[in-house]
Amino acid sequence: MSKAVVSGSTEPCVPPPSAGVNRIWAVGGGKGGIGKSFISSTLAICLSRMGKNVTLVDLDLGSANLHTCLGMKEPKLSLSDFISGRANTLDEVSSATEFQNLRFVSGFNDALNIADLATEQKRRLVGALRAIETPYVILDLGAGTTENTLDFFLAADEKLIAATPEPTSIENAYRFIKSSYYRRLRDAETELGVRELVEDAMDSRNKLGIRNPADLLRHVTQKNPAAGESLHRLISDFHLHIILNQVRTRADVELGHSIKSVCQKYFGVECDYLGYIDHDNAVWQALRKRRPLIVEHPYSSIVGQFLNMAKNLLNPHSVRAVI
Ligand SMILES: Nc1ncnc2c1ncn2[C@@H]1O[C@H](COP(=O)(O)OP(=O)(O)OP(=O)(O)O)[C@@H](O)[C@H]1O
Numbered sequence: 001m002s003k004a005v006v007s008g009s010t011e012p013c014v015p016p017p018s019a020g021v022n023r024i025w026a027v028g029g030g031k032g033g034i035g036k037s038f039i040s041s042t043l044a045i046c047l048s049r050m051g052k053n054v055t056l057v058d059l060d061l062g063s064a065n066l067h068t069c070l071g072m073k074e075p076k077l078s079l080s081d082f083i084s085g086r087a088n089t090l091d092e093v094s095s096a097t098e099f100q101n102l103r104f105v106s107g108f109n110d111a112l113n114i115a116d117l118a119t120e121q122k123r124r125l126v127g128a129l130r131a132i133e134t135p136y137v138i139l140d141l142g143a144g145t146t147e148n149t150l151d152f153f154l155a156a157d158e159k160l161i162a163a164t165p166e167p168t169s170i171e172n173a174y175r176f177i178k179s180s181y182y183r184r185l186r187d188a189e190t191e192l193g194v195r196e197l198v199e200d201a202m203d204s205r206n207k208l209g210i211r212n213p214a215d216l217l218r219h220v221t222q223k224n225p226a227a228g229e230s231l232h233r234l235i236s237d238f239h240l241h242i243i244l245n246q247v248r249t250r251a252d253v254e255l256g257h258s259i260k261s262v263c264q265k266y267f268g269v270e271c272d273y274l275g276y277i278d279h280d281n282a283v284w285q286a287l288r289k290r291r292p293l294i295v296e297h298p299y300s301s302i303v304g305q306f307l308n309m310a311k312n313l314l315n316p317h318s319v320r321a322v323i
Protein backbone atom coordinates (compact mmCIF):
# COMPACT_ATOMS: atom_id res chain seq x y z
CA MET A 1 0.00 0.00 0.00
CA SER A 2 1.74 3.12 -1.05
CA LYS A 3 -0.75 5.82 -1.70
CA ALA A 4 -2.68 7.68 0.93
CA VAL A 5 -5.72 9.76 0.12
CA VAL A 6 -4.94 12.57 -2.22
CA SER A 7 -6.75 15.62 -1.24
CA GLY A 8 -7.17 18.51 -3.59
CA SER A 9 -8.85 21.03 -1.37
CA THR A 10 -7.49 22.77 1.69
CA GLU A 11 -10.98 23.22 3.14
CA PRO A 12 -11.43 21.46 6.44
CA CYS A 13 -13.44 18.27 6.12
CA VAL A 14 -16.70 17.71 7.91
CA PRO A 15 -16.19 17.64 11.65
CA PRO A 16 -15.73 14.31 13.42
CA PRO A 17 -18.63 12.71 15.27
CA SER A 18 -19.81 14.47 18.37
CA ALA A 19 -22.33 13.64 21.02
CA GLY A 20 -25.30 14.08 18.70
CA VAL A 21 -28.90 13.09 19.04
CA ASN A 22 -28.47 9.83 17.19
CA ARG A 23 -25.80 7.20 16.65
CA ILE A 24 -24.53 6.87 13.10
CA TRP A 25 -23.13 3.58 11.84
CA ALA A 26 -21.37 3.60 8.45
CA VAL A 27 -20.43 0.60 6.32
CA GLY A 28 -17.40 1.18 4.08
CA GLY A 29 -14.64 -0.95 2.71
CA GLY A 30 -13.18 0.37 -0.48
CA LYS A 31 -13.92 -2.44 -2.87
CA GLY A 32 -17.11 -2.83 -4.86
CA GLY A 33 -19.29 -5.92 -4.68
CA ILE A 34 -18.09 -7.16 -1.27
CA GLY A 35 -21.50 -6.93 0.39
CA LYS A 36 -21.62 -3.41 1.90
CA SER A 37 -25.24 -2.91 0.86
CA PHE A 38 -26.21 -6.39 2.00
CA ILE A 39 -24.56 -5.76 5.36
CA SER A 40 -25.97 -2.27 5.94
CA SER A 41 -29.51 -3.26 4.94
CA THR A 42 -29.47 -6.49 6.98
CA LEU A 43 -28.03 -4.74 10.04
CA ALA A 44 -30.73 -2.09 9.72
CA ILE A 45 -33.49 -4.69 9.55
CA CYS A 46 -32.00 -6.60 12.52
CA LEU A 47 -31.81 -3.45 14.58
CA SER A 48 -35.40 -2.56 13.76
CA ARG A 49 -36.48 -6.08 14.73
CA MET A 50 -34.72 -5.53 18.06
CA GLY A 51 -37.16 -2.70 18.65
CA LYS A 52 -34.84 0.19 17.72
CA ASN A 53 -35.96 2.99 15.45
CA VAL A 54 -33.58 3.13 12.52
CA THR A 55 -33.10 5.12 9.34
CA LEU A 56 -31.08 3.49 6.57
CA VAL A 57 -29.48 5.99 4.16
CA ASP A 58 -28.20 5.18 0.69
CA LEU A 59 -25.00 7.20 0.27
CA ASP A 60 -23.56 5.20 -2.59
CA LEU A 61 -21.98 7.78 -4.84
CA GLY A 62 -22.59 6.27 -8.22
CA SER A 63 -25.25 3.61 -8.03
CA ALA A 64 -27.91 4.09 -5.43
CA ASN A 65 -29.92 0.87 -5.36
CA LEU A 66 -30.26 -0.01 -1.72
CA HIS A 67 -34.07 -0.03 -1.99
CA THR A 68 -33.72 -3.34 -3.86
CA CYS A 69 -31.94 -4.89 -0.85
CA LEU A 70 -34.95 -3.86 1.23
CA GLY A 71 -37.30 -5.40 -1.31
CA MET A 72 -39.00 -2.13 -2.16
CA LYS A 73 -39.52 0.00 -5.24
CA GLU A 74 -37.46 3.15 -5.64
CA PRO A 75 -39.19 5.75 -3.44
CA LYS A 76 -40.37 8.98 -5.03
CA LEU A 77 -38.46 11.15 -2.57
CA SER A 78 -34.71 10.93 -2.24
CA LEU A 79 -31.54 12.70 -1.15
CA SER A 80 -31.79 14.75 -4.34
CA ASP A 81 -34.84 16.53 -2.88
CA PHE A 82 -32.83 17.44 0.16
CA ILE A 83 -29.72 18.57 -1.72
CA SER A 84 -31.72 20.68 -4.13
CA GLY A 85 -33.41 22.40 -1.19
CA ARG A 86 -36.90 21.04 -1.92
CA ALA A 87 -36.80 19.49 1.56
CA ASN A 88 -35.20 20.83 4.69
CA THR A 89 -34.62 17.61 6.62
CA LEU A 90 -33.83 14.02 5.79
CA ASP A 91 -36.85 12.90 7.80
CA GLU A 92 -38.99 14.68 5.18
CA VAL A 93 -37.49 12.57 2.40
CA SER A 94 -37.41 9.25 4.24
CA SER A 95 -39.93 6.55 3.37
CA ALA A 96 -41.60 3.89 5.46
CA THR A 97 -40.53 0.31 4.74
CA GLU A 98 -42.30 -3.00 5.28
CA PHE A 99 -40.34 -3.26 8.53
CA GLN A 100 -41.73 -1.69 11.64
CA ASN A 101 -39.27 0.89 13.06
CA LEU A 102 -37.25 1.12 9.84
CA ARG A 103 -37.27 4.14 7.54
CA PHE A 104 -35.28 4.54 4.36
CA VAL A 105 -33.65 7.50 2.62
CA SER A 106 -33.14 6.73 -1.04
CA GLY A 107 -29.97 7.78 -2.85
CA PHE A 108 -29.48 10.33 -5.57
CA ASN A 109 -31.90 9.64 -8.36
CA ASP A 110 -31.18 12.40 -10.80
CA ALA A 111 -28.31 13.87 -12.75
CA LEU A 112 -26.87 15.50 -9.64
CA ASN A 113 -23.72 13.58 -8.78
CA ILE A 114 -23.04 13.20 -5.10
CA ALA A 115 -19.33 13.00 -5.91
CA ASP A 116 -19.54 16.65 -6.93
CA LEU A 117 -21.07 17.83 -3.69
CA ALA A 118 -19.55 21.13 -2.62
CA THR A 119 -18.10 21.35 0.88
CA GLU A 120 -21.05 23.41 2.09
CA GLN A 121 -23.56 20.91 0.71
CA LYS A 122 -21.65 18.10 2.37
CA ARG A 123 -21.65 19.90 5.72
CA ARG A 124 -25.39 20.47 5.41
CA LEU A 125 -25.91 16.80 4.57
CA VAL A 126 -23.79 15.58 7.50
CA GLY A 127 -25.62 17.98 9.82
CA ALA A 128 -28.91 16.61 8.53
CA LEU A 129 -27.76 13.01 9.08
CA ARG A 130 -27.07 13.87 12.69
CA ALA A 131 -30.46 15.53 12.99
CA ILE A 132 -32.44 12.50 11.76
CA GLU A 133 -35.06 11.80 14.37
CA THR A 134 -34.50 8.06 14.77
CA PRO A 135 -31.89 7.14 17.41
CA TYR A 136 -29.98 4.98 14.91
CA VAL A 137 -28.86 5.89 11.41
CA ILE A 138 -27.06 3.42 9.13
CA LEU A 139 -25.13 4.65 6.09
CA ASP A 140 -24.44 2.48 3.08
CA LEU A 141 -21.33 3.87 1.37
CA GLY A 142 -20.13 3.36 -2.17
CA ALA A 143 -16.90 1.74 -3.30
CA GLY A 144 -13.65 3.68 -3.53
CA THR A 145 -11.91 6.31 -1.43
CA THR A 146 -13.30 9.58 -2.73
CA GLU A 147 -13.24 12.46 -0.29
CA ASN A 148 -16.99 12.46 0.13
CA THR A 149 -17.14 8.76 0.93
CA LEU A 150 -14.33 9.15 3.48
CA ASP A 151 -16.02 12.15 5.07
CA PHE A 152 -19.32 10.31 5.51
CA PHE A 153 -17.39 7.41 6.99
CA LEU A 154 -15.55 9.73 9.39
CA ALA A 155 -18.79 11.38 10.45
CA ALA A 156 -20.03 8.06 11.82
CA ASP A 157 -19.87 7.07 15.46
CA GLU A 158 -19.39 3.42 14.56
CA LYS A 159 -17.12 2.83 11.57
CA LEU A 160 -17.58 -0.58 9.99
CA ILE A 161 -15.07 -1.94 7.50
CA ALA A 162 -16.33 -4.74 5.30
CA ALA A 163 -14.00 -7.09 3.45
CA THR A 164 -14.14 -10.52 1.89
CA PRO A 165 -11.30 -13.06 2.20
CA GLU A 166 -9.97 -12.28 -1.31
CA PRO A 167 -6.55 -10.54 -1.33
CA THR A 168 -7.85 -7.71 -3.53
CA SER A 169 -10.62 -6.96 -1.08
CA ILE A 170 -8.24 -6.99 1.88
CA GLU A 171 -5.83 -4.68 0.04
CA ASN A 172 -8.68 -2.29 -0.68
CA ALA A 173 -9.79 -2.42 2.94
CA TYR A 174 -6.29 -1.40 4.07
CA ARG A 175 -6.27 1.38 1.50
CA PHE A 176 -9.65 2.58 2.72
CA ILE A 177 -8.50 2.47 6.36
CA LYS A 178 -5.28 4.32 5.61
CA SER A 179 -7.03 6.91 3.47
CA SER A 180 -9.71 7.64 6.04
CA TYR A 181 -7.14 7.80 8.82
CA TYR A 182 -5.04 10.33 6.93
CA ARG A 183 -8.16 12.28 6.10
CA ARG A 184 -8.91 12.41 9.83
CA LEU A 185 -5.34 13.55 10.50
CA ARG A 186 -5.73 16.29 7.94
CA ASP A 187 -8.60 17.66 10.01
CA ALA A 188 -6.22 17.82 12.94
CA GLU A 189 -3.23 19.27 11.15
CA THR A 190 -4.36 22.88 10.87
CA GLU A 191 -5.56 22.88 14.42
CA LEU A 192 -2.26 21.55 15.74
CA GLY A 193 0.16 23.26 13.39
CA VAL A 194 1.52 19.98 12.10
CA ARG A 195 0.42 20.50 8.56
CA GLU A 196 3.84 20.08 7.00
CA LEU A 197 4.44 16.77 8.73
CA VAL A 198 1.08 15.37 7.72
CA GLU A 199 1.58 16.49 4.14
CA ASP A 200 5.03 14.87 4.14
CA ALA A 201 3.60 11.67 5.51
CA MET A 202 0.99 11.56 2.77
CA ASP A 203 3.78 11.58 0.22
CA SER A 204 4.50 7.88 -0.03
CA ARG A 205 8.16 8.63 -0.88
CA ASN A 206 8.72 11.02 2.01
CA LYS A 207 12.29 11.20 3.23
CA LEU A 208 11.32 11.09 6.89
CA GLY A 209 10.68 7.37 6.70
CA ILE A 210 7.03 7.88 7.66
CA ARG A 211 5.18 4.98 6.13
CA ASN A 212 2.05 4.76 8.23
CA PRO A 213 -0.01 6.69 10.80
CA ALA A 214 1.88 5.15 13.72
CA ASP A 215 5.19 6.44 12.28
CA LEU A 216 3.64 9.86 11.87
CA LEU A 217 2.45 10.01 15.46
CA ARG A 218 5.92 8.97 16.68
CA HIS A 219 7.56 11.58 14.51
CA VAL A 220 5.30 14.43 15.62
CA THR A 221 5.76 13.42 19.27
CA GLN A 222 9.55 13.44 18.88
CA LYS A 223 9.51 16.90 17.34
CA ASN A 224 6.87 18.38 19.57
CA PRO A 225 5.61 16.24 22.49
CA ALA A 226 2.66 18.53 23.23
CA ALA A 227 1.48 18.42 19.59
CA GLY A 228 2.01 14.65 19.60
CA GLU A 229 -0.22 14.27 22.62
CA SER A 230 -2.93 16.48 21.14
CA LEU A 231 -2.74 14.56 17.88
CA HIS A 232 -3.08 11.31 19.78
CA ARG A 233 -6.16 12.66 21.58
CA LEU A 234 -7.71 13.87 18.34
CA ILE A 235 -7.34 10.54 16.62
CA SER A 236 -8.17 8.35 19.58
CA ASP A 237 -11.83 8.27 18.57
CA PHE A 238 -10.81 6.56 15.36
CA HIS A 239 -11.95 3.06 16.19
CA LEU A 240 -12.89 0.55 13.52
CA HIS A 241 -15.03 -2.57 13.47
CA ILE A 242 -13.97 -5.22 10.98
CA ILE A 243 -16.55 -7.45 9.32
CA LEU A 244 -15.46 -10.32 7.14
CA ASN A 245 -18.12 -11.28 4.62
CA GLN A 246 -18.49 -14.40 2.48
CA VAL A 247 -16.28 -16.66 4.56
CA ARG A 248 -16.09 -20.30 3.51
CA THR A 249 -13.39 -21.85 5.72
CA ARG A 250 -11.91 -21.57 9.19
CA ALA A 251 -8.83 -19.99 7.59
CA ASP A 252 -11.11 -17.29 6.13
CA VAL A 253 -12.48 -16.58 9.59
CA GLU A 254 -8.96 -16.21 10.98
CA LEU A 255 -8.17 -13.51 8.41
CA GLY A 256 -10.26 -11.08 10.45
CA HIS A 257 -7.77 -11.42 13.31
CA SER A 258 -4.87 -10.77 10.93
CA ILE A 259 -6.49 -7.60 9.58
CA LYS A 260 -7.02 -6.41 13.13
CA SER A 261 -3.37 -7.09 14.05
CA VAL A 262 -2.05 -5.32 10.96
CA CYS A 263 -4.20 -2.26 11.68
CA GLN A 264 -2.99 -2.08 15.24
CA LYS A 265 0.65 -2.92 14.63
CA TYR A 266 1.40 -1.01 11.45
CA PHE A 267 -1.18 1.77 11.48
CA GLY A 268 -1.61 2.25 15.20
CA VAL A 269 -5.37 2.13 14.57
CA GLU A 270 -7.67 0.76 17.25
CA CYS A 271 -10.07 -1.83 15.94
CA ASP A 272 -12.03 -4.91 16.82
CA TYR A 273 -13.10 -7.91 14.82
CA LEU A 274 -16.84 -7.46 15.02
CA GLY A 275 -17.81 -10.65 13.26
CA TYR A 276 -17.94 -12.73 10.10
CA ILE A 277 -20.71 -13.70 7.75
CA ASP A 278 -20.80 -17.01 5.92
CA HIS A 279 -20.87 -17.22 2.18
CA ASP A 280 -24.30 -18.57 1.37
CA ASN A 281 -26.02 -18.87 -1.99
CA ALA A 282 -29.24 -17.97 -0.22
CA VAL A 283 -27.97 -14.35 -0.07
CA TRP A 284 -27.81 -13.68 -3.78
CA GLN A 285 -30.82 -15.89 -4.44
CA ALA A 286 -32.89 -13.75 -2.07
CA LEU A 287 -31.58 -10.60 -3.77
CA ARG A 288 -32.65 -11.93 -7.16
CA LYS A 289 -36.14 -12.36 -5.78
CA ARG A 290 -35.86 -8.82 -4.41
CA ARG A 291 -36.54 -10.14 -0.94
CA PRO A 292 -34.30 -9.41 2.07
CA LEU A 293 -32.56 -12.55 3.33
CA ILE A 294 -34.04 -12.04 6.77
CA VAL A 295 -37.53 -12.36 5.28
CA GLU A 296 -36.69 -15.38 3.14
CA HIS A 297 -34.66 -17.22 5.80
CA PRO A 298 -35.41 -15.68 9.19
CA TYR A 299 -33.82 -18.54 11.12
CA SER A 300 -30.64 -18.96 9.08
CA SER A 301 -27.23 -18.91 10.74
CA ILE A 302 -26.37 -15.72 8.81
CA VAL A 303 -29.23 -13.89 10.50
CA GLY A 304 -27.85 -15.08 13.84
CA GLN A 305 -24.43 -13.72 12.87
CA PHE A 306 -25.98 -10.32 12.09
CA LEU A 307 -27.95 -10.24 15.33
CA ASN A 308 -24.75 -10.84 17.30
CA MET A 309 -22.96 -8.01 15.50
CA ALA A 310 -25.89 -5.66 16.09
CA LYS A 311 -25.94 -6.55 19.80
CA ASN A 312 -22.23 -5.84 20.10
CA LEU A 313 -22.53 -2.54 18.30
CA LEU A 314 -25.35 -1.46 20.56
CA ASN A 315 -22.90 -1.65 23.41
CA PRO A 316 -19.97 0.28 21.91
CA HIS A 317 -18.05 0.82 25.12
CA SER A 318 -17.96 -2.79 26.20
CA VAL A 319 -14.76 -4.74 25.67
CA ARG A 320 -15.34 -6.91 22.65
CA ALA A 321 -13.73 -10.29 22.35
CA VAL A 322 -16.16 -11.20 19.66
CA ILE A 323 -14.71 -14.17 17.87
N1 LIG B 1 -22.46 -13.58 2.46
C1 LIG B 1 -22.77 -13.63 1.16
N2 LIG B 1 -22.95 -14.83 0.53
C2 LIG B 1 -23.26 -14.89 -0.77
N3 LIG B 1 -23.41 -13.80 -1.57
C3 LIG B 1 -23.24 -12.59 -1.01
C4 LIG B 1 -22.91 -12.43 0.37
N4 LIG B 1 -22.80 -11.10 0.62
C5 LIG B 1 -23.06 -10.46 -0.53
N5 LIG B 1 -23.33 -11.34 -1.52
C6 LIG B 1 -23.69 -11.02 -2.90
O1 LIG B 1 -22.65 -10.21 -3.44
C7 LIG B 1 -23.18 -9.26 -4.36
C8 LIG B 1 -22.68 -7.87 -3.99
O2 LIG B 1 -23.27 -7.48 -2.76
P1 LIG B 1 -23.56 -5.94 -2.45
O3 LIG B 1 -24.33 -5.29 -3.54
O4 LIG B 1 -24.12 -5.86 -1.08
O5 LIG B 1 -22.06 -5.39 -2.48
P2 LIG B 1 -21.56 -3.86 -2.37
O6 LIG B 1 -20.26 -3.92 -1.63
O7 LIG B 1 -22.62 -3.02 -1.78
O8 LIG B 1 -21.31 -3.47 -3.87
P3 LIG B 1 -21.17 -1.97 -4.49
O9 LIG B 1 -19.82 -1.49 -4.06
O10 LIG B 1 -21.25 -2.22 -5.96
O11 LIG B 1 -22.29 -1.16 -3.95
C9 LIG B 1 -24.69 -9.41 -4.29
O12 LIG B 1 -25.13 -10.20 -5.37
C10 LIG B 1 -24.93 -10.14 -2.98
O13 LIG B 1 -26.10 -10.90 -3.00
Ligand SMILES: [Mg+2]
Pocket residue numbers: 036037038060140141142
Ligand atom coordinates in the same frame (compact mmCIF):
# COMPACT_ATOMS: atom_id res chain seq x y z
MG1 LIG C 1 -23.58 -1.28 -2.47
